[in-house]
Amino acid sequence: MIFTESVLKGSYVIDLTPLADDRGWFARTFCKNEFAAIGHTKEWVQMNHSFTKNKGSIRGMHFQMDPFKECKLVRCISGVVFDVIIDLRKDSPTFLQWFGVELSAANRKMIYIPEGFAHGFQTLSDNCELVYNHTQFYTKEAEGGVRYNDEKINIQWPLPLFDISERDNTHPKLDDNFKGI
Template structure:
């Protein structure tokens, strides 16, 4: 795997080293030793799989509150998405900045998301599927979110937003009272 730092400290785009032959291809998607080189020492305790049927759909921007912050790693295994993270760490030099990248079945790219980040995506194709690795169990009541169209963040989504859930539409906008997590 090749780890490339994003513009947000401690987050990485992870490109797989693919080995091909006449049968197809093979790639490793996780190696404890290789992830230790970027400072990852947490255990993956939960994996989730999402399917989104309609192009342009936005899911996010989700996070868990302290002390249940989680590290995530996301990979698109069918279709394509524009995957976005927001740095919510109050003491970070990149506080309230975002990073976005395309994840697709074709590019086999993953995004490593450290604690203290919100995460979401927009589907660039119909029938997009993502696999998520989590370092914390989902805890009802400690999840939160930032509105996908918050003007303070200013995410430039590639497509017009469609099919945004009621929950995601009801996330608060950032105001002067937001101090980060």
């Protein structure tokens, strides 16, 4: 694996380094030692798999609050998505900045998202599947969200917005009193 830190400190785009032969390829998607080298020492306690059928769909921007903040490792295994994170860490020099990366089955990239970030994505093709690892169990009472079209963040989605859940449409926009998580 090749870890490249994004512009948001502590988050990484990870390129798999497959071993290939005429049968196909094999790649490691997690190694405790390699992740420890970027400061990740927490246990992955939950793995989720999502399917989104329509191109242009938005999911996000989701996070969990203390004491259930979580790291995530996200990989696209079918289709293509524009994956986005927002730094919500109150003491971070990149507070309220966002970063996006294309994840696809073809490019085999993953994104490592540290605690204190919101996460979401837009599908760039039909029939997208993502696999997520989490360091915390999902806790409904701790879930939070930021509106995907919040002008304060100004995410530049690559496609016209389409197929957004009622839940994601009702996430609050950030006001000047938002101090982070």
